Amino acid sequence: MAVQFVLPDSKSLSQPPSVAAYVVDRTVFVAAAMGALAIIALVVYILWEIGGQALPAISRSGAAFLVNTRWDVQNESFGILPQIWGTLYSSLLALLIGGFVGITIAIFLTQDFLPHRIAVVFRTLIEMLAAIPSVVFGLWGIFVVIPFIRPGANWLHDTAGFIPFFGTSLSGPGLAPAVIVLAIMILPTVTAISQDAIGLVPYKIKEAAYGMGTTRWEAILKVIVPTASGGIFSALVLGFGRALGETIALAMLIGNANQISLSLFSPANTLASLLASNFPEAAQSERQALMYAALVLLAITLVVNVIGTLILVWTSRNMAKT
Numbered sequence: 001m002a003v004q005f006v007l008p009d010s011k012s013l014s015q016p017p018s019v020a021a022y023v024v025d026r027t028v029f030v031a032a033a034m035g036a037l038a039i040i041a042l043v044v045y046i047l048w049e050i051g052g053q054a055l056p057a058i059s060r061s062g063a064a065f066l067v068n069t070r071w072d073v074q075n076e077s078f079g080i081l082p083q084i085w086g087t088l089y090s091s092l093l094a095l096l097i098g099g100f101v102g103i104t105i106a107i108f109l110t111q112d113f114l115p116h117r118i119a120v121v122f123r124t125l126i127e128m129l130a131a132i133p134s135v136v137f138g139l140w141g142i143f144v145v146i147p148f149i150r151p152g153a154n155w156l157h158d159t160a161g162f163i164p165f166f167g168t169s170l171s172g173p174g175l176a177p178a179v180i181v182l183a184i185m186i187l188p189t190v191t192a193i194s195q196d197a198i199g200l201v202p203y204k205i206k207e208a209a210y211g212m213g214t215t216r217w218e219a220i221l222k223v224i225v226p227t228a229s230g231g232i233f234s235a236l237v238l239g240f241g242r243a244l245g246e247t248i249a250l251a252m253l254i255g256n257a258n259q260i261s262l263s264l265f266s267p268a269n270t271l272a273s274l275l276a277s278n279f280p281e282a283a284q285s286e287r288q289a290l291m292y293a294a295l296v297l298l299a300i301t302l303v304v305n306v307i308g309t310l311i312l313v314w315t316s317r318n319m320a321k322t
Contacts, residue, residue, distance in 0.1 A: 097180070
């Protein structure tokens with residue numbers, strides 16, 4: 001029995017959309033535009049509220065607040081340079097660890113290194129890390145991570161203490177355990193988005209790479225990963241933003257010491273942990289200074305996301321040209 005294919009009428013293909021389709025299209029467009037404007041308005045409102053409460057501290061301290069290293073409540077002398085250093089230093093280190101591990105896991109889960117069922121199990125376990133509360137990570141860091149890495153950290157200090165990164169011993173909470181826990185906390189974000197980016201690379205690109213004579217790892221590292229670099233970079237930016245704003249786990253693990261040091265084992269502090277530790281019992285002048293610190297943290301986060309977006313757009317345009 002012959003199969004007959006019925007072609008649509010050419011007139012129906014050239015007709016304009018119906019009124020209902022037009023209404024649905026405009027409704028979705030207006031809703032999306034209103035949602036984007038609402039997000040921008042919300043950010044502006046948050047900046048307005050925080051800036052208004054921080055205005056007395058801004059008038060009193062000015063730019064010196066950003067370079068002062070003291071946090072003296074009695075003399076009302078406040079500065080957040082150690083906190084800015086600790087925020088950026090710990091977040092960058094966590095991004096180096098969590099980003100490398102997350103991208104590696106994404107490659108293994110999407111390039112058929114594991115059987116499908118085992119890959120699904122690993123993917124589910126990694127995604128479950130995002131559901132663990134921050135305070136649980138903090139407790140795990142205190143009772144598991146610190147005792148586990150203390151012997152190795154002290155050995156590094158004894159044998160290579162002349163290197164600034166190992167210049168102090170690890171007596172308790174410090175930068176290293178905070179960075180390890182922070183890297184694990186950003187791992188689900190980096191891994192999930194990197195998997196989606198790598199999974200969207202057309203299989204024909206991989207076949208073309210094999211056809212050119214590349215090995216498996218050459219095809220992955222020189223073809224697939226560069227093709228998915230835009231999505232992978234977005235994953236790193238989101239992971240870095242998560243690391244910048246993490247609060248409770250870092251407040252429990254980083255030591256809350258107002259000092260600037262390259263040592264991985266010395267106590268440090270971050271802007272988020274400063275807010276979490278001092279805000280509940282802060283007097284009016286200290287609360288104003290804390291709102292100033294919150295404004296700086298928000299500004300850092302916005303700058304990181306804007307720079308990441310610009311780099312992503314620039315990268316996408318260059319890839320489109322090539």
